Amino acid sequence: xxxxxxxxxxxxxxxxxxxxxxLRDTHGRVLIAQRPAGKHxxxxxxxxxxxxxxxxxxxxxxxxxxxxxxxVVVESARPLIAVPHDYxxxxxxxxVWQVSAHSGIVLAxxxxxxxxxxxxxxxxxxxxxxxxxxxxxxxxxxxxxxxxPLPPDETDTVVRGIExxxxxxxxxxxxxxxxxPSDRLARVARSARNLCRDYGAQLLLNADWKLSAVLGxxxxxxxxxxxxxxxxxxxxxxxxxxxxxxxxxxxxxxxxIGADFVTLGPVFPTASHEGAATLGWEGFADLAATTALPIxxxxxxxxxxxxxxxxxxxxxxxxxxxxxxx
Numbered sequence: 001x002x003x004x005x006x007x008x009x010x011x012x013x014x015x016x017x018x019x020x021x022x023l024r025d026t027h028g029r030v031l032i033a034q035r036p037a038g039k040h041x042x043x044x045x046x047x048x049x050x051x052x053x054x055x056x057x058x059x060x061x062x063x064x065x066x067x068x069x070x071x072v073v074v075e076s077a078r079p080l081i082a083v084p085h086d087y088x089x090x091x092x093x094x095x096v097w098q099v100s101a102h103s104g105i106v107l108a109x110x111x112x113x114x115x116x117x118x119x120x121x122x123x124x125x126x127x128x129x130x131x132x133x134x135x136x137x138x139x140x141x142x143x144x145x146x147x148x149p150l151p152p153d154e155t156d157t158v159v160r161g162i163e164x165x166x167x168x169x170x171x172x173x174x175x176x177x178x179x180x181p182s183d184r185l186a187r188v189a190r191s192a193r194n195l196c197r198d199y200g201a202q203l204l205l206n207a208d209w210k211l212s213a214v215l216g217x218x219x220x221x222x223x224x225x226x227x228x229x230x231x232x233x234x235x236x237x238x239x240x241x242x243x244x245x246x247x248x249x250x251x252x253x254x255x256x257i258g259a260d261f262v263t264l265g266p267v268f269p270t271a272s273h274e275g276a277a278t279l280g281w282e283g284f285a286d287l288a289a290t291t292a293l294p295i296x297x298x299x300x301x302x303x304x305x306x307x308x309x310x311x312x313x314x315x316x317x318x319x320x321x322x323x324x325x326x
Contacts, residue, residue, distance in 0.1 A: 265279065
């Protein structure tokens with residue numbers, strides 16, 4: 001099994017540490033279990049798992065809980081997301097893992113109702129509040145392309161670059177073209193939107209949520225300075241809202257306005273921000289542990305950094321050069 005996720009001592013202090021696993025069937029559906037009568041949040045559906053015992057590693061707790069509840073043996077798993085959440089009754093840390101391989105037949109060994117659900121159907125089911133960020137994380141890919149700051153006369157270059165990325169499997173793209181006239185920006189956004197739809201990719205526009213809505217794009221990515229001026233999310237729930245963050249205050253503001261996910265960095269030095277303070281993986285992990293939002297690690301990222309990012313609490317990596325030129 002893979003390495004333990006980075007979860008800071010601060011994130012687990014005074015919280016009930018709960019582990020849960022995401023198991024998929026051959027159709028890509030995920031397994032959910034219904035909480036029994038008489039228990040906290042009875043009747044709601046959740047990802048199977050249970051409490052982490054004192055001194056027990058999360059991956060060991062996950063393996064034990066899934067063996068006891070479902071009769072399966074976890075062979076490999078990786079961290080997905082750790083969600084700190086405060087219920088009126090108790091404070092928990094929901095530590096969720098993607099189970100990539102297991103053996104044994106899934107059985108309800110504790111007589112709990114089980115179901116296989118499509119990921120897009122999960123949001124319509126009664127699920128605990130702590131599970132909501134997990135659903136978002138399951139819908140998001142592990143790579144997030146940000147387009148390079150090309151000049152306005154390179155419309156074809158932008159479109160060709162986005163198509164190249166889509167062909168290589170990138171499924172979340174931020175169109176970031178600072179300084180472009182609105183008419184040219186709208187023109188390239190329409191072309192990129194149609195292209196992304198052909199490949200099943202999601203296209204977000206940097207900063208301008210009004211233009212994103214008019215053009216029918218999949219959402220907006222807000223710079224921290226713009227997010228700081230808002231009191232609520234600027235787009236409806238069926239559109240993505242991402243926010244660029246650099247510290248705990250900006251992460252907290254992103255959560256307050258109802259963002260779906262954030263980027264956090266810089267993790268490492270970048271050519272575009274020479275001399276900027278960097279977080280490193282340890283600093284990144286400490287900040288990631290303070291929020292329930294899915295996070296993309298940004299700054300000096302390479303495609304090969306996805307695993308390190310996920311172990312440090314990230315959804316994956318966001319990058320310009322590494323994903324544009326790959």
